[in-house]
Structures are given as structure tokens and as C-alpha cells.
Amino acid sequence: MTNIYDFLKFQPNVYRQFVCKDLLIAYYDCTQASKQEEFFSHFSYITFVVNGERCVHRRGKSWLLRPNACLFFKKGALMQDMYFSDNFRSLNLYLPDSYLQQQFKEYLKSRKTRNLINQPSEQVFELAVNQTTEGFIQALLALFEQQPAPTDDIIEQRARELLFSFLLDQDNKPLTTYLNSLINRRQTSLYEVMEANYMFNLSLEQFSRIANRSLATFKREFTRLFHTTPARWLMQKRLTYAKTLLETTELPVNDVAYESGFENTSHFSRVFKERFGLSPLFYRKQHHTVLIPEPQPALAIY
Structure with missing residues (x-):
């Protein structure tokens, strides 16, 4: 990116x-x-x-x-x-x-x-x-x-x-x-950086730069804070976010994958099925609850 x-x-x-x-x-x-x-x-x-x-x-x-x-x-x-x-x-x-x-x-x-x-x-x-x-x-x-x-x-x-x-x-x-x-922070909150940006396809080096840490320090502090590796945490957060989008929007599966931080749809579909037991399309058919109109071009700051 x-x-x-x-x-x-x-x-x-x-x-x-x-x-x-x-x-x-x-x-x-x-x-x-x-x-x-x-x-x-x-x-x-x-x-x-x-x-x-x-x-x-x-x-x-x-x-x-x-x-x-x-x-x-x-x-x-x-x-x-x-x-x-x-x-x-x-x-x-x-x-x-x-x-x-x-x-x-x-x-x-x-x-x-x-x-x-x-x-x-x-x-x-x-x-x-x-x-x-x-x-x-x-x-x-x-x-x-x-x-x-x-x-x-x-x-x-x-x-x-x-x-x-x-x-x-x-x-x-x-x-x-x-x-x-x-003003009273000695360093950027790692928790805030991750929660605000996990749905974007950033590399670990890019996450660490936003957090103003070296990659080694970032990984060490991440494991201490979240009790797991960055890769596992990101996969879980992105899959959970994608599941919410499938349940509450009518975004095409390709767009759901992109919005959730996955590089391609085939990888997204595979890991989603491994996690939830259904493909994204079949999961939506069984769990879709809210219909939201297709977004229109923005006309103002809102």
C-alpha cells in the first residue's frame, strides 16, 4: 500500500x-x-x-x-x-x-x-x-x-x-x-493503531511504522498485548468483520473481501469457509438480516 x-x-x-x-x-x-x-x-x-x-x-x-x-x-x-x-x-x-x-x-x-x-x-x-x-x-x-x-x-x-x-x-x-x-503519551497506542486499521491490507512493516516502532519491537509488544501473533489476530479480526458485512450489507463478495483487508477473493473464500463452515455466499443466504441500499455517490461531507 x-x-x-x-x-x-x-x-x-x-x-x-x-x-x-x-x-x-x-x-x-x-x-x-x-x-x-x-x-x-x-x-x-x-x-x-x-x-x-x-x-x-x-x-x-x-x-x-x-x-x-x-x-x-x-x-x-x-x-x-x-x-x-x-x-x-x-x-x-x-x-x-x-x-x-x-x-x-x-x-x-x-x-x-x-x-x-x-x-x-x-x-x-x-x-x-x-x-x-x-x-x-x-x-x-x-x-x-x-x-x-x-x-x-x-x-x-x-x-x-x-x-x-x-x-x-x-x-x-x-x-x-x-x-x-x-500530550501525555510517550508513544502511540498499539491497540488503537490495530483497531483502527485492521481492515486494510497493510503489511506488518507498515503497521509498525504507523505505530512508530521497529518491526521487532512491534511484534514483541503485539504478542504481549494481544497474547497471539499479528497474523493470527489480523485474520480473526478480518474474518469477523467480513462476517458482519455479509450479514448486514448487500456488498458483493468481492467487495466484502476487499473491504475486510483480503488481497483476493479466492483466498478470502477459502479461509472464511475454514473458519465458519460455509462459503461466504452460502453464509449470507443463511444469515443475512438487514438490507441496505446500494451506496450513492457522496454529495457532501457527512
């Missing part, structure tokens, strides 16, 4: 960008094709859409990226639809946890905030963009046209101003509570 951070960072001649240590600010401008793809990032990121439309999906939920929409993506994987419409252009800020922790601590020093309650938030959530925030976004976009190129200090200052403007907006509580949940 493509790591979108690496994809952008290692093509500086294709995608305009600024790199300050691990902080990456990239202007994405790409002709679209009619296809779906999965990608992941080991850093959280903010995307502001300049032009075009794309739709991203996770666990049956969809978000439409349309002009002037701004979304926060926690690190992890997504599925994306690409449209035939105008070229998709976006401003993207890839933000390591260490950077987010540092900036949020600075934000708290400057604000008289009450005790924040850490509430669960979606893997993807929309950010409110007010007039002030719009000004900071335009200031960042202007840096790509500046000659000579801006210094690292200026780039970091513009990124910090934009992040603080989001935090100051009361409509962005999901961002505030999420960053508050990060």
Missing part, C-alpha cells in the same frame, strides 16, 4: 513542498483517473482542498473532499475514489505526533483552558475554517510562489499560526480533544 507521505516527499521535482525536519507541507496537484486506491500515512495530516473532488472511505463512512473543505486525518489508512472532474489540488500538512504534542503544549500555555475531556473522535473529521483561518491558509499557499524561497523559520511559523487558528475556533473541539489525548 502506498505511503502518501513518502510518495510526496520523495518526488520534490513533481510536487511542490517544504520540508522542515519531519514536518512536510506539500501542494498536491494531480490529474485524476477513474479508479479506487488505498493509501496510508504514518503521520496525521490536514488537507485543505483547493480544486476538484475526491471521496475517502472508512468502515462504511464517506467524506467528500471538495473545494474549500478542510479535514484532519489521523495517521492510518484510507480508501479513496478518484473522479474525472477537474485536477485535484490540495494543501497538505503532515504533522508528526511529536510536533503536535509540542505545539499543543505551547497552545495550552497561552490559553486559560478548563480541564479538557478526551472524547473519542472519528479517524477523519472536518475542520471549521473561519475568516482568520482562511487567511493563514492563503499565507501558506503564497509561500509556494515566494522568491527567494522562505526560510525554515518562516515556514514553521506559518504552519504554527494555522494550527493555532484551528485550535482557537470553538467549532474544532474534535481537534482540541484529540491533541489533548496525545
